[in-house]
Amino acid sequence: MAGFQSLPGFRDFYPEDFSRRQHIFRTWRQAASAFGFQEYDAPVLEPLDLYKTKSGDEIEAQLFSFTDKGGREVALRPEMTPTVCRMVGAKAGALKRPIKWFSVAEFYRYERAQKGRLRAFNQFNADIFGEAGPEAEIELIALLIQCLAGFGLTKDDFSIRLSDRDLWFFYLEALGYNLVESRALLTAIDRYEKAGDKAFDEFKSSLSGDRLEEFPHKVQAITGFMKIRTIEALVEEIRMFHRPNLNARLDDWRKVLAGVTAMGLGDFITVDLSVVRGLAYYTGFVFEAFDRKGDLRALAGGGRYNDLVKKLGGPDLPAVGFAIGDVTTGLLLEQRGLTPAYVTAPDVYAVIGGEPERQAAFADIHALRAAGFRVDYPFKELAFGKQFKAASESGAKLALIYGGDELAKGVVKIRNLTDRSEREVPRDQVVASVRETLAAR
RNA sequence: GCGGCCAUAGCUCAGUUGGUUAGAGCACAAGAUUGUGAUUCUUGGGGUCGCGGGUUCGAGUCCCGUUGGCCGCCCCA
Structure with a gap:
């Protein structure tokens, strides 16, 4: 269009x-x-x-x-x-x-x-x-x-990857990097999943002398840290450094994992320090939910x-x-x-014989709606066959039939559209009868 | 911001080396059927072929531009 x-x-x-x-x-x-x-x-x-x-x-x-x-x-x-x-x-x-x-x-x-x-x-x-x-x-x-x-x-279907920016800063500090360098390294770590070792090239180009020489070793440590997937391996890695700030973070890690596990959700959590999240305002734990199978x-x-x-x-x-x-x-x-x-089915669909019957139907339709039932009906006069088809297609459970015969007797016919059974109820009991019929299903 | 692919009915698509009035299925609507839902049959509405320009006797088809969509890159709070 x-x-x-x-x-x-x-x-x-x-x-x-x-x-x-x-x-x-x-x-x-x-x-x-x-x-x-x-x-x-x-x-x-x-x-x-x-x-x-x-x-x-x-x-x-x-x-x-x-x-x-x-x-x-x-x-x-x-x-x-x-x-x-x-x-x-x-x-x-x-x-x-x-x-x-x-x-x-x-x-x-x-x-x-x-x-x-x-x-x-x-x-x-x-x-x-x-x-x-x-x-x-x-x-x-x-x-x-x-x-x-x-x-x-x-x-x-999904897992939560748990990481920790503070832990990274303390770890990089233990490896001998200052705060500015650590920030640059975290940016590289964020890219590592996509770019691989090339992610560290920019940082590497800022180095010279001894620091450049030792860098491959440090990268190995860093990528090794990123590949840790269990708390045990994390504890093992960190133990060597004997640093109080690292050990304090580990206590928090244990608490988080223990708490989540006690809730029966341990299987959803993966230790994954490759997650650092783009923006720098995060100060501690960071986590992401990932689709396990897919490409999302x-x-x-x-x-x-x-x-x-x-x-x-x-x-x-x-x-x-x-x-x-x-x-x-x-x-x-x-x-x-x-x-x-996608379901929009009403509870009740009114089948209406003609204009005289419509006025009677309207009274009941509104009474039912005010009582909380979802009720629909055709705007225009239609053959009964059409109306039953419309009632069926609407997904309604019941049809209320307002024909000349019924109204002459002071009743309304309730048709169960599922089992096709019908019964007549007095006009003044329509709301109660609909409630009862729907409840019986 | 950069690159690739794509665009025909509400949806999925067909449309020959460029050639008469652009088609199908599904969906929607009406009828066959004036008191009971299926199936079937018949009929109908709906398109400036995304938009604009160009080439040509003639463009849905070829070319350029543009808008939109999809997919990558950058980014991703």
Whole structure:
């Protein structure tokens, strides 16, 4: 069709698409509610500086940003974290700890659309503020697992890769690197999965003399660290260094793994230090949810960001959070055949003889609707045969038949569309009879 | 921001070396059938062949541009 199209990377949600999206949202909300998280929402449009402060000036290239009519530099929200930090920071003194909040919202990023990545997408965000200990990680990782398991996905479908930026910094420090070097190395580590050994080339080119000579050894240690997949191997590796900060991190690792395992979710967790997450504001544990079999990008990601609330002008408040998107989740559900069938069936379909009967039918139709039943009927006068066909196709369980014969007797015929049985009930008992008939099924 | 592939009905697609009025299946609607749902049959609506330009006697078909989609790269909060 000629005319207007939706903008690139934006989606129309036709009823069937909408119902799929609702299924995803509903599952997330159910999980969050079971975990005692409270739902909030916030403006779609925010001051541009909110994002620049958090992520740096370069972020603007990937934002839907513009100057509003009042001359304000604004941006459509690309994520929830700065907003929720602002909200929590503003009222931190009055909020009962731990603060467990979640939201389901739409976000906008000015990027080229790709598989699993659009310009407008929805995310579930969950965050815990005010808890510095690994108890917050346990709670959030368990919630993340439930946000996926709630669809029927199992440990064979996805896993949570757990890593730790602090552990990396302490480890790189133990290898003799300062903070600036460690940051550069983490960037290389982030790329390693895709680029292989070449990921370290840039860092290597900044070295000379002894430091260059010893670098292959260090790379070996670093890539070895990335390949660790069990807590035992991690303990073994770290023991050699005898450093208190490394050992302290290990205590937290044990607590997280023990907690998640005690919840029966141990099989979902993989130790995987190759996960470091792109942006640098994470301060401790980081984790991502991955499709186990497939080629999909990360399903969800999160971690601890203890400095961000303060950086955005709030109090010093520790925080952990994660986000999970609807696009990749939807693709995964599709691949696994876990998309629910689209059903719009009413409970009752009214079959109406003609105009005189229609008035009587309307009275009952509305009484049934007001009583909470889903009721449909044809707008136009149709042959009975057509109406029964329509009733059947609608998926209704019952047909109510308003014919001249029935009304003359003061009754309505209830036809069970499944077993094709029929019975007549008095007009004044229609609601009760429908309730009883539906309950009997 | 860079590169590759693609675009014909609501959907899936066919359309010959460029040649008359662009087709099929599915879906949708009506009828056969004025008190009971299947199947079947008949019929119908729906297309500026994504858009714009060019080549040609003639373009869905060839060329250029553009928009959109898909897939990589960059990035991924």
